[in-house]
Amino acid sequence: MNARTRWIAGSTMILAAAVAGAQIPDVLNSFEMGGRPMGMGGSIYSNITDPSASYWNPAGLAHISKGAVEINYRNRPSNNTTLTGPFSNPNESTDGQYGRNQLSYVGVAAPIGHGTIGLSYAVGGYARELRHGENLVVDPTENITATLDSRDAVIDEFLTLAYGFKRGDAVALGVGLVIARETIMNASRIQLFQGGNPIPSPDPTDLKEDAQGIGGIIGAQFASGPNTSFGISFRTPISLSGFDELSSYSDTIPGRLQAGMLFRRDGLRGGRDYLIGGVDAAYFLKTNEGKALQRDGHLSGGIGIEYNLSQRFGWVPVRLGFRATSKGGPGFKQRTLVTFGLGYRPHSGNMWVDLAVATGSGQSRPDLAISIGSNFGK
Numbered sequence: 453m454n455a456r457t458r459w460i461a462g463s464t465m466i467l468a469a470a471v472a473g474a475q476i477p478d479v480l481n482s483f484e485m486g487g488r489p490m491g492m493g494g495s496i497y498s499n500i501t502d503p504s505a506s507y508w509n510p511a512g513l514a515h516i517s518k519g520a521v522e523i524n525y526r527n528r529p530s531n532n533t534t535l536t537g538p539f540s541n542p543n544e545s546t547d548g549q550y551g552r553n554q555l556s557y558v559g560v561a562a563p564i565g566h567g568t569i570g571l572s573y574a575v576g577g578y579a580r581e582l583r584h585g586e587n588l589v590v591d592p593t594e595n596i597t598a599t600l601d602s603r604d605a606v607i608d609e610f611l612t613l614a615y616g617f618k619r620g621d622a623v624a625l626g627v628g629l630v631i632a633r634e635t636i637m638n639a640s641r642i643q644l645f646q647g648g649n650p651i652p653s654p655d656p657t658d659l660k661e662d663a664q665g666i667g668g669i670i671g672a673q674f675a676s677g678p679n680t681s682f683g684i685s686f687r688t689p690i691s692l693s694g695f696d697e698l699s700s701y702s703d704t705i706p707g708r709l710q711a712g713m714l715f716r717r718d719g720l721r722g723g724r725d726y727l728i729g730g731v732d733a734a735y736f737l738k739t740n741e742g743k744a745l746q747r748d749g750h751l752s753g754g755i756g757i758e759y760n761l762s763q764r765f766g767w768v769p770v771r772l773g774f775r776a777t778s779k780g781g782p783g784f785k786q787r788t789l790v791t792f793g794l795g796y797r798p799h800s801g802n803m804w805v806d807l808a809v810a811t812g813s814g815q816s817r818p819d820l821a822i823s824i825g826s827n828f829g830k
Contacts (some may be wrong), residue, residue, distance in 0.1 A: 456817050476531040476546055477787035477812065478780035480579045480606060480745070481706060481736045482752035484789075485557040486524035486821025490808035491793015492756030493773020497729035498683030498712030499673060502825065503559035506570035507613035509671035509685035509710070510626025512577030513568040513616030516561045519829035524557035526808075526821030528578050535585025542585055548815035556821070562829070569616030570628075577634075577705070579784075595647050601641035606745065608705055609633045614669065621675070628669040632690045632705050635662050636698045636745075641766075663694035665705065678750065679718070684711040689737055702745040710734040722782065724762040731755045736780070753776040769795040771808070788812055789819075802827045 485504070489497055497508040503522045505512030510761040526798040535542040557574030583602045590596040614628025641656040642655030689707035712732030720727060733753035741745045756773025771793030779786050795806040803826040811818035 453715040470664060473567075476533070476579065476581055476784065477548065478750075478777050478784035479529065479787065480577045480608070480749075480784060481708070481747070481780060482775075482777045482787070483556075483576055483578045483608075484526075484775075484791075484808075484810060484819070484821070485521070485574055485576070486526040486806075486808055487557070487823025487825075488528070488547075488758075488769070488771070488793065488795060488804075488806045488808070490526075490810060491771035491773060491791055491795075491806065492730065492758055493753045493754030493775040493789070494752075495712065495732045495756035495773055496714055496728070497732045497754075498671075498685060498710050499681045499714035499730060499732075501560040501619040502574060504557060504574070504626055505616065505626070506559060506561065506572040506583050506612045507557070507574045507576070507610060509616035509673065510570065510612075510616050510628045510669060511624040511671040511673040511683065511685070513561055513570045513626055513631070513691050514618045514624035514673075515616075516568045516570075517563060518827045519560070519562040519598060520825060520827050521560045522557070522823060522825035523555070524823045525553065526549045526556045526822060527819055528556075528575075528580065529815070529819060530580035530582065533581055533583045535583060535588060535600060537589065539585075539588040539590045539600070542588060546581075548812070550815075550817050550819075558821075561721045565617075567615055570612070570614045570616070572610075572612050572614075574610045574612070575607065576610045579608065580605040589823075590644065593649070596651070597645045598653075599645070600640070601642075603637070605635075605637040606702075607635045609635070612669065616671075620710055623675075624673040625797050626669075626671045626685075630667040630669055630687060630690065634664050634665075634692055634702060635639065635660070635661055636701050636707060638698060638701075655683045659697055661695050663700045663702070664690035665690040665692040667705075667707075679716040681714045682712070683714070684709075686710075689739060700743055702743055704739040706739045706747050708734050709737075720759075721762075726755060726760050728760070740781075746821070747784075748779070748781040750778045750780045754791075758793075766798040769793070769797065769806075775810075819827050 501515040561570040616626035667690035690705040714730040754775035773791040
């Protein structure tokens with residue numbers, strides 16, 4: 453192999469890194485864990501009052517008067533990208549895939565002292581992409597082409613210990629400690645060809661590393677009359693330590709400023725039913741400038757309703773929502789979702805089951821989540 457071909461073989465990994473940025477929907481920050489809020493487009497995140505409040509807004513814990521536990525289980529979507537054309541700047545075609553079904557959230561909350569303490573584990577960010585390209589043109593003068601197969605994944609997990617308490621009848625406050633872990637996986641295999649015949653190629657890579665960090669979250673909720681609530685929370689940026697070979701990907705999980713409004717209307721269908729509606733938005737701070745997972749400052753917001761239908765066997769909530777996330781940085785494009793949901797709550801209110809479906813453009817099938825919760829104690 454001449455010097456020109458050897459240089460190409462040695463530099464192929466550098467070229468691959470330059471085009472590693474995907475063009476996939478942004479769920480690295482705005483990953484819907486599932487359950488009731490997902491069916492409403494995330495429109496109640498800032499005003500939620502179940503165990504997941506420890507993750508979204510710890511002030512909501514103050515409204516939990518009995519012990520409660522909740523588990524969410526949902527698919528983790530992935531993307532398949534086909535590459536064509538020049539290796540250094542290929543054309544991309546991405547299709548969303550359903551992915552694997554896995555645990556996305558588990559949390560518990562219990563009254564203690566003058567408030568409520570909550571502990572939760574949540575998958576708050578997830579991105580996975582498979583990339584494949586054949587006959588990618590590396591050097592047309594030498595008739596050199598390449599086949600590329602790569603797999604990248606990023607998972608952000610959060611363990612949050614929080615406490616919420618009331619200040620009078622109209623105000624609730626909350627504070628929490630957040631321990632985060634970011635896992636990055638990168639594997640690639642590149643085969644070079646000259647005139648259709650294999651030539652020496654870069655060694656395949658298969659890397660997986662974790663990094664950890666500590667942050668905090670604070671929040672407040674304000675009641676405006678008996679049927680309207682406003683919520684606001686802030687999760688600090690979380691600096692990460694632990695990456696070595698993948699340190700060029702990330703060093704910080706972005707901070708999140710979130711706020712929303714929730715209203716309730718009673719007396720529907722002869723006084724038997726009631727309606728809940730809300731709007732919520734989150735702003736993610738700019739982080740990781742110059743790194744592979746650079747995150748620009750961007751917004752994610754949702755609007756939704758929940759109609760609670762009273763039956764002899766209990767309440768049947770029916771939900772509808774819409775959520776949009778703006779472009780989150782290089783490689784992460786805008787994302788829009790239409791969401792649906794159904795649930796069941798006995799009149800005793802001591803347990804709940806929620807099913808949520810979210811569908812967006814470019815998906816082969818909708819996302820699906822189920823949430824199960826129960827009260828305990830007196």
